[in-house]
Structure formats: structure tokens, C-alpha cells
Amino acid sequence: SQTIHQWPATLVQPVGSPLSLECTVEGTSNPNLYWYRQAAGRGLQLLFYSVGIGQISSEVPQNLSASRPQDRQFILSSKKLLLSDSGFYLCAWTWGLAGYQQYFGPGTRLTVT
Amino acid sequence: GENVEQHPSTLSVQEGDSAVIKCTYSDSASNYFPWYKQELGKRPQLIIDIRSNVGEKKDQRIAVTLNKTAKHFSLHITETQPEDSAVYFCAMGGGGNKLTFGTGTQLKVEL
Numbered sequence: 761s762q763t764i765h766q767w768p769a770t771l772v773q774p775v776g777s778p779l780s781l782e783c784t785v786e787g788t789s790n791p792n793l794y795w796y797r798q799a800a801g802r803g804l805q806l807l808f809y810s811v812g813i814g815q816i817s818s819e820v821p822q823n824l825s826a827s828r829p830q831d832r833q834f835i836l837s838s839k840k841l842l843l844s845d846s847g848f849y850l851c852a853w854t855w856g857l858a859g860y861q862q863y864f865g866p867g868t869r870l871t872v873t
Numbered sequence: 874g875e876n877v878e879q880h881p882s883t884l885s886v887q888e889g890d891s892a893v894i895k896c897t898y899s900d901s902a903s904n905y906f907p908w909y910k911q912e913l914g915k916r917p918q919l920i921i922d923i924r925s926n927v928g929e930k931k932d933q934r935i936a937v938t939l940n941k942t943a944k945h946f947s948l949h950i951t952e953t954q955p956e957d958s959a960v961y962f963c964a965m966g967g968g969g970n971k972l973t974f975g976t977g978t979q980l981k982v983e984l
Contacts, residue, residue, distance in 0.1 A: 792970050804917070804962065804974045811970055819971075850916060860905040860966035864916040 762787035766851050766865040773872055779824075779838040781868050783851030786832070791853040793834040794862065795826055798848040810834060846872045875900050877965050879975030886953050887983055894978045896963035897945040903967035906939060906946045911960045911977075921948070953982045 763786045773779060785791050795807040806819045808826035816826050823842060827835045834851060851865040877898045886892050896906075907922035923930045923937045923946065930937050934953075939946040950957055963975040 794971070803976045806971060806974075809971055854970075860972060861907065861919060861922065862972060863919065867916050 762853070762855075762863070764851060764853055764863060764865040766849075766868050768868060769866065770869045771871070773841050773870065775843055775872055776840050779836070779841055779845070779870070781836040781849055781851075781870075783834040783836075783865055784832055785853045788853070788855050789831060791832065791855045793828065794852040794854075795834065795836050796850040796852065796864075798850060800847070804850070807836070841872045843872050846870055875903075875965070875967070875973045877963060877973050877975045879963050879978060881978060882976065883979045883981070885981045885983060888953060888955060890953055892948075892950040892953055892957070892980055892982075894948045894961055894963070894980070895945060896947070896965075896975050897943075898965050898973075899944065900965070900967050901944070903965040905966035905972075906937065907964050907966075907972070908935075908937060908948045909962045909964065909974075911962065913959075917962060950980075953980075955982050955984060958982045 765784050767782055792811050794809045796804045797807055798804055809817050810828040813828055813831055824838050849868045852862040854862045877896050879896045884892055904925040908920050909917035910920045911917040921932050921935050921937050923939050928939055934951045936949045958981050960977045960979050962977050964972040966972045
């Protein structure tokens with residue numbers, strides 16, 4: 761069966777520091793991968809998605825970037841964090857036969873201080 | 874652009890009553906409509922979904938109905954229980970390898 765991992769689970773970072781969040785999927789190949797952000801008490805904001813290695817689509821222009829160095833690995837990065845970057849970061853995956861069914865990872869709770 | 878409106882934003886029901894959450898969309902190309910449940914501090918979980926060639930789908934106490942002509946779909950929860958308390962998100966997909974999510978409904982089931 762397929763499993764999606766995210767780490768770290770929680771993170772506290774000062775303003776202006778860099779960020780690297782990692783997401784990996786097991787048990788499938790060539791998944792579509794997604795990064796979402798959820799501010800406290802708010803909805804799901806799609807940040808990036810990828811349909812293959814090296815292919816990144818950006819949904820919201822901001823100080824974040826994403827990379828997909830391997831088929832089942834998706835990384836979210838920032839060179840300098842802002843206070844507004846605080847939130848719950850969720851990675852999700854979907855695969856051809858599942859159609860649009862997206863499954864979320866456990867998330868990373870980021871607090872920028 | 875793609876947009877989905879979700880109502881109500883909060884819903885309080887008595888245990889055992891039914892709950893209905895409705896979403897409306899504008900993109901005629903939308904053909905996939907999932908619902909997610911998110912408990913406090915946890916990830917959203919896919920609870921039920923429907924495709925545009927089906928009008929209704931049931932899974933025990935939950936059901937989703939789709940009206941393509943009116944461009945709306947609804948989540949129905951019958952015999953609500955305290956563990957149904959959560960935030961529910963509707964979403965739609967119609968191409969482009971991504972989903973558009975509603976703004977969420979906070980459901981509270983009171984004893």
C-alpha cells in the first residue's frame with residue numbers, strides 16, 4: 761500500500777532563516793505531488809504541484825520554491841522566512857488510476873517567530 | 874477562474890440529527906467532486922467522492938449528491954455522532970491535475 765511521509769512534524773524558525781521541508785511517497789511510482797499551506801483556522805492553499813521529476817507548477821508567487829529531485833520526493837524551500845509563512849504545510853499525492861483522489865501526508869506545523 | 878463556494882461556514886446540530894453541507898461551482902468542465910474531513914490538528918482525510926456521471930453515492934451514514942445542471946453538490950451526514958465533529962472541505966477537479974477546495978465547514982455535533 762501507499763504511504764506518504766513528511767518531516768519534520770513541527771518546526772520553529774526565526775524570521776529570515778531558511779526552510780526545507782521534505783515529502784516522500786512509498787508504494788507507487790510517478791505520482792503527482794502537491795504542496796499545500798493551511799493558515800490557522802483557514803482553508804487549503806495550493807502552493808506547488810509536480811507531475812514528474814524536475815517539473816514544478818507554481819500556484820502562488822511568494823518567497824517559497826519547490827523541487828522534485830526524485831520520482832517520489834518533493835521538497836519545499838525558502839531562503840528567508842516571513843512571519844506570514846507560519847502555518848500547517850501538507851504534502852499530497854495522487855496517481856493515474858486513482859484519478860483525482862488526493863491523499864495527504866501528516867503535515868508539518870511551522871511557526872515563524 | 875476555477876472557484877467553489879461552500880456553505881455554511883459553521884454548522885451546529887444535535888446528536889442524531891442530519892447535517893447537510895453544500896458547494897457550488899462555475900466550471901462546467903469539472904468532473905470530480907471529493908469531500909474531506911479534517912479533525913483538529915490532523916491531515917484532511919478523503920471520506921467520499923463522486924464523478925460527474927453519477928448523481929448520488931452513499932457510504933453508510935454519509936452520502937454525496939451532484940446536480941450538474943445547477944452546478945452544485947452536497948454532503949449529507951445522517952444520524953450524526955460526536956465523532957463527526959470536524960471541518961469538512963469540498964473540492965472539485967476538472968483537468969490540470971489539481972483540485973480546487975472550498976473554504977470549509979466547521980461541523981459541531983452537540984450532545
